Amino acid sequence: MSKTITRADLSESVAQRAGLSKAEATRLTDRMFELIGEALMSGETVKLTGFGSLQVRARAERIGRNPRTGKEHIISPRNTVVLTPGQHLRQTLDDLKR
Incomplete structure (x- = not known):
């Protein structure tokens, strides 16, 4: 069974590997995801x-088609x-x- 890696897991891993506190690592990873999101939203x-x-x-x-009923519908x-x-x-x- 595969494990889902969460944002908290990533922050903890960064903290351990970089020798940062969990709070610092959380701020770092959160900011990284914010920057990625901002870049994507601006079309980059x-x-x-x-x-x-x-x-x-x-x-x-x-x-699209509902696989259970077979009924077609429009996907916007x-x-x-x-x-x-x-x-x-x-x-x-x-x-x-x-």
Whole structure:
């Protein structure tokens, strides 16, 4: 079973590895996520070397289907964040499969 890593888990890991207090690490990680969010909301692409790129993409209106009932409905247009994994992340994930 896979474990979900939370923001608190990330902050604690940063605190341990960087020798910071939990409060300092929490402020640091929270600010990092704020900056990423602000960049995405202003239409910028966020490139995290070794991890990947985050960017906002527009999704067009489309017809969806309720898998339980089979009834069709319209899904409204929206923006979504897309992660394009970097080469290092792709390689690491590929190595896990082997």
